[in-house]
Amino acid sequence: SIDQSVVISEKFANSIFAAVEHIKKQIKERDSNYKAIIFAPTVKFTSFLCSILKNEFKKDLPILEFHGKITQNKRTSLVKRFKKDESGILVCTDVGARGMDFPNVHEVLQIGVPSELANYIHRIGRTARSGKEGSSVLFICKDELPFVRELEDAKNIVIAKQEKYEPSEEIKSEVLEAVTEEPEDISDIVISLISSYRSCIKEYRFSERRILPEIASTYGVLLNDPQLKIPVSRRFLDKLGLSRSPIGKAMFEIRDY
Template identity: 30%
Template sequence: VGVDELASSGKFDKSIILALKAAKFLNLTPVQQKSLVPILEEDGIVVRAKTGTGKTLAFVVPTLQTSLEVFDRRRKGVSTLVIAPTRDLALQIESEYKKVISKLPRSLQQNADILVLTGGKRTSINVRDPPSIVVATPGRLLDQLSNPKKAAVFKNLKYRVYDEADRLLDVGFEQTLGDIDDILVQNAPDGFKSILFSATIDADVDSFARQHISENYKYINCVSEHEPEAHENIHQSLITCKDSTDVFKTSFSYIANHLQHKVPFKCMVFLPTVASTEWFYQSLVRGVDNGVFDARPSSFVRLHGKRTQSARDKVVGQFRRMQSGIMVCTDVAARGLDFNDVTHVMQLTPSVSVADYIHKVGRTARAGKEGKAILFLTKNEMKYSTILRKERGVNFEEVIEAEDIEKPHEDILDLVRINEEEIESFISTYLSFQTQVAQKHRFDSHRAIVDIMELYRTILSQPDATMQ
C-alpha cells in the first residue's frame, strides 16, 4: 500500500504525505496500515509490533499531523511526548521525526520543533519557547518535570507515546513512569491520548497498559499468533559446540571465513559482559595483526555501557556507515538501535531472559531485508534451544556441528591471544554470568565452571593455571 492511500482517509495534511514521499517513505508497512488512522481517532491504543517493522513511523506521522493542527504561536507548548527506554532509541526516534520534518515546507518546519531529553545530553526545556515534540528517557524527563514551570508547558499535551514498553518495564522504570504520569495528569486538565508500542505483551505490559493507557484499551496486534516471534526474513542457525573453548574457536573461525569471502559481512557479535566484549574485540584486532582476519582494524568496533557517551555515539555512527564490519557489543546495543544492512547477528551465549534472544536477533533483516542469526551453544547449554522453541516458537533452520565449520587456523586462539590482565578480567566476569545462566535455565553448574576454567587455561596457554 502506497503512502498516497493516506490522502483517501482525509485525516492527513497533504504536506505530510509529500514530505513522506520526499523522505523516500513510499509504501506503508503492515504496522503503519493498521495503526496510523486509529492513533488519530482513538484515545488509548496498545500496538504489538516487532522491531524492524516500521513502528516508529506509525506514531511519528499521526503525532506530527496533530502538532501541525494544534500549533499556536501565542500559546506554545508540548503537543507530543515520546518516552523511550534508552538514549540510543530516543536519538533514533528523533532521527525518524527529522527525516519527515526536514521535507516539510519551511513555514511548517518551525511548528514541529523537537527536543531530546536523555542522560548525557545537557538539553533542557525552555519554558519561554517550548518545543512541540519531546522525546525523552524516563529519568531525565522526571528530572525536568520536577520543575513546576517546565511541567506547565505540558498543559496542552495531546499525545503520550511509550515506545518499547516491554523494555521500559524490564529496565525497572515503572515507579518513575508512575511519577511522570501523576505530574502530567495534574498539568494537563483536558487529558491526552496514550499509545503504547511493545514487541511482547505479557502480564506486566498488560497491567501497565490498563493503568496508564486505559482499562479498555484498543489492542492492535501486528504479530500473528502462529508466527514465531523473530522476523520471518531471519534465517536462524544453531552451532553446537563441545565446550566454551570450542565456542570461541568456532566463532573466530566463522568470522575469519566470512571476511575472506569479500561479500558484505556486517555483523553484530553479542557477549554478556563488558570484559568479555573488550576481550573479544581486542582479540579480533590482534588477529588482524597476525593475519587471521582479512580486514582493517578500523572495521571492528565495540559498544558497551562502560564506554563514554561520546565514544558510544561515535561507534554507532561508524557502524551505521560501514558496508562491512563487526560490532562486538553487550545488550546495550540489543534494543532500539537501528542499523541498516546488518547481515549477521552472532550470540555466543544463552541470554538470561528468553525475550533478549528475540530482541538481539531483530537487529538483522530490518526494512524487508534478509539476515542470518547464529546462536552458539555448548553441549551443556543445549536445553536453551528447547526453551526457545517452547516459549518463543524459535525453529532453527539448520543445526551445525562446530567441527563442520571450516577452521582456517587450528591454533586460532593462540593467534588472537592478548595480555593476561584482559583475559583474567574476561574470565572472572564470564564465570559469574555463566553461573547465573546455568541456575536460571537449569544447566549443570559444575560442568559450566569446569568448562570455563578449561577455556581460561587454553587462551592463556598455561595448562595448570588457576584463577586468583
C-alpha cells in the first residue's frame, strides 16, 4: 500500500532543491493539509534541513526537528504533538525510523540514504499504517544509485517509479536565500555527511572516489559558488586518513594551519 518512487539528481545538493520543490507542490495540491516525515542522514544535516524548511514553510505548516541530540523529554513532547497534528513535517534522523506510530502520515521523504539498508524499510513504514495508503519518495544523486540496486538484490525491493531531476535557477535561488548558516557551519554539516557516507560505502557498494567528492561538493553549492572546497588543515586530513589520497585533494582545500 506504499507508492514508492525515487528522484535522481546529478548532484547530492540538488536533492535538497528537489525535496523543497516537491513539498511546495504537495502543500499547494492539498491546501496545506499535508503531513509528512522527512529523513536525513545526520543530526547536523537534519537541523540544517529543518532550518531551511522553516524558512520556506513555517507559514503553511508546523516544522518539527527530531533526533538523538534532543532531550528525552522534548522528544516525548514532539512525538505527542506530531501524533495529534493533522498536518506538519517531522524532520528527523533514523532515530525516528523504528517504533514510531504516527497516524495519517501522507508521505515519507528521504534525502540521501539511511544508516543501514534495513532502515529504508523501517522509514517508509511510518506511512500507510492501519490499512491506509501512503507514499514514499527517495531523493538521491546518481552516485547513490548503487543503494537502489542493493535494495533490489538484498531486500527484493524494486522501486519502479524513477525520474530525473534538474533544479531551475528559480528554486536554487529561493532555497539558497533560506540558508542562514555561516561557511564554518556549512563546513561542519557537510563533513558530518562525508563521515556518514564513508561508514556505508561497503554496504551499499558505493564508489569511494565518486561518492565522497560529490558529497563534499555540497559545500560550494550551498554557498552559491560551486568551485569552493571545504578548507581543512593537513592535520585534519591525517585524522581522516586521506592526507596521501587524491580523493582528499579532490574534496578539500588544504591549508597549512
